[in-house]
Amino acid sequence: MRVRVKVLSPVHVGNGEKISRLEFLVEKGRLKVYKFDRIIATIERLANPQLKNNAYLWFKTSKNLSLEEFLRNFKLTLEPNYELEINGSLNSSQVEEFIKTLEGPYIPGSELKGSIRHLIACAWFMDKPNYVIEKVDELLRLLQNLKNRKSEYQRIQDDAEKYLERLVFYPKGERDAQFDVLKILSIPDSQPLPYQSLRVEVPKLIGSNRTLYPCEALKEGVEFEMEININKNAYRGLETQRKLPEIGKHFSDENAFWSFLVDCSRKFYSKLLDEEISFFRNRQPNTEEHLKRLKNYLNTGGVLLRIGKHEGILSTTLLLIVKERDKALFDKFFRATQNIAREQTNKTRRVNSQGLTFGWLLLERL
Numbered sequence: 001m002r003v004r005v006k007v008l009s010p011v012h013v014g015n016g017e018k019i020s021r022l023e024f025l026v027e028k029g030r031l032k033v034y035k036f037d038r039i040i041a042t043i044e045r046l047a048n049p050q051l052k053n054n055a056y057l058w059f060k061t062s063k064n065l066s067l068e069e070f071l072r073n074f075k076l077t078l079e080p081n082y083e084l085e086i087n088g089s090l091n092s093s094q095v096e097e098f099i100k101t102l103e104g105p106y107i108p109g110s111e112l113k114g115s116i117r118h119l120i121a122c123a124w125f126m127d128k129p130n131y132v133i134e135k136v137d138e139l140l141r142l143l144q145n146l147k148n149r150k151s152e153y154q155r156i157q158d159d160a161e162k163y164l165e166r167l168v169f170y171p172k173g174e175r176d177a178q179f180d181v182l183k184i185l186s187i188p189d190s191q192p193l194p195y196q197s198l199r200v201e202v203p204k205l206i207g208s209n210r211t212l213y214p215c216e217a218l219k220e221g222v223e224f225e226m227e228i229n230i231n232k233n234a235y236r237g238l239e240t241q242r243k244l245p246e247i248g249k250h251f252s253d254e255n256a257f258w259s260f261l262v263d264c265s266r267k268f269y270s271k272l273l274d275e276e277i278s279f280f281r282n283r284q285p286n287t288e289e290h291l292k293r294l295k296n297y298l299n300t301g302g303v304l305l306r307i308g309k310h311e312g313i314l315s316t317t318l319l320l321i322v323k324e325r326d327k328a329l330f331d332k333f334f335r336a337t338q339n340i341a342r343e344q345t346n347k348t349r350r351v352n353s354q355g356l357t358f359g360w361l362l363l364e365r366l
Contacts, residue, residue, distance in 0.1 A: 001228045001254040001365065005107070005190070008294060008360040010087075010201045010217040010352050012308050013111050015099040018213065021066040025080075026090055031200045032080035034067060042078050082195045088202030088353040090214050095200060098216035101192050105218070107307075109187035112226065115307040116261065117165070117182055122320070123264035124168045124247060126271065129321045136322055136333050139163060143336045171243045179243045184234045184251045190226050197222045203358070206283060207348040220356065225366070230254050258303075258365055265303045270295065271320055276357065279349060286355035297362050308359035 022039075025032045046052040055074055059065070071077070098105045125132045139160060146152050169180050177183075201217045235251050238244045244251075250260035273295045280287040297304045323330040350358055 001230070001258065003226055003228055004364040004366055005224050005226055006362040006364065007218045007220050007222040008297070008304075008362055009220050009290070009356040010199075010358050011107075011361065012096065012201070012215040012217040012358060013099050013107060014096050014215070017097045018094040019097050021068075021093045022070070023067060024095065025067055026086065029086050030083050031086050031090065031095065032083040034078060035081045038078060038081060039067070039070075042076055084195070084216065085199040086202070086214075087199050088214070090200060090202055092202075092211075092214050094213055096213045096215035098198055098218075104192035104195055105198055105216070106192050107190040107224075107226065109189045109226070111307055112228075112305075113182070113185060113187045115305050116185070116187075117169070119261075119264050119268055119305060120247065121165055121168045122268040122272075125321050126267055129325050132321055133326055133329065135164070135167060137329060140329070140333050140336055168247065169245060171245050174243065179238065181238065181245050181248050181251055184231050184238070185257075186229045186231060188227050188229075190224055193218070193222070193224055197224075201352045201358075203350045203352055205348050205350055206280075206287075210348075212350065217358070228254075228257075228363075230257055261303050261363075262301065265305065266298045269304050269306075270298055275320060276349070284351070284355050287349075287351055287357065290356050294360055300362070300364075302365075303363040305361045305363060306359045307361060 019033060023034055023036055025034070043052055043055045046055065051074065055070075058070065058073065062069070099108060100106065139156075143156055143160075146156060166175065169182055170176075171179055197218055198216050199219050200214050202214045203212045205212055230251060230253060232253065235244075235248075238248065247260075250256050273291050277288055277291045277295075280291065294304065322333065352358070
């Protein structure tokens with residue numbers, strides 16, 4: 001099944017690396033990126049041995065490792081590997097890098113599959129509020145009983161997300177990953193995208209004074225295609241062994257799965273976007289309007305989907321139903337399963353210079 005992916009707001013999928021001041025220049029509102037191997041190759045081409053030695057020595061002794069100073073000191077010029085528009089005022093010494101191949105940026109299939117997994121889990125929980133509250137309360141009591149046994153407490157805390165997901169994707173009582181129904185689903189990586197698909201976003205955190213790193217992100221309006229495939233043999237194997245979970249019937253073929261995904265998107269993101277609209281009302285009107293526009297996509301027959309960083313399953317997104325039914329339990333569970341204590345639970349949001357929230361895509365079946 002081939003789908004068109006439309007980027008509706010900035011999307012950052014990181015590779016875990018940051019571009020340092022030694023690898024970029026900022027000129028006329030653009031970020032020019034110079035990979036370190038290109039800088040080394042430029043030094044190696046220096047004809048004067050003393051100058052070459054001084055250049056290497058500069059890296060060891062300089063207290064201000066910036067590319068601008070290096071090029072000025074040694075009167076060197078070189079072409080950037082690529083350059084991007086900067087959306088905002090960039091004052092940081094590091095920029096979070098988008099994941100890339102040698103040919104350009106791309107969306108990993110695993111990233112899209114992980115977001116689909118998160119969406120299905122959230123929609124499933126919404127249909128079973130009492131069951132979810134019971135399981136969350138059970139997990140919370142287990143964590144509280146282990147507070148004096150730090151290693152075991154940490155293990156249970158780290159496993160909390162997997163524990164909740166097994167309720168959705170595994171047959172009842174099963175823990176073996178071979179029976180995870182999402183193994184039926186395969187999504188290859190996208191083809192490399194042109195560098196013009198990216199720009200540098202300078203995000204701000206609404207509700208906090210904490211500074212965020214600028215990041216390379218796909219621009220809204222970018223479109224590309226990806227494959228979403230259902231392995232019918234894997235489905236029949238689980239069906240024969242009677243190892244399909246409750247949602248397994250939706251994985252029988254591509255038509256059934258697409259309809260299921262559209263329904264999950266409408267069900268969950270309608271509630272999530274209402275929550276987000278409520279958060280931004282009277283805080284940031286342009287973001288409120290942006291979120292209302294996103295909600296309109298729920299009625300187009302496509303799949304609205306959110307991907308990228310800061311969308312963990314143990315955040316408000318997964319436990320909206322618990323928050324709605326039992327706010328005290330939600331707060332206790334959120335604090336027990338987050339590594340960083342906060343005075344308030346989940347009261348921050350990340351937006352770009354125009355007030356757009358991050359990570360929104362629309363999938364359209366071709």
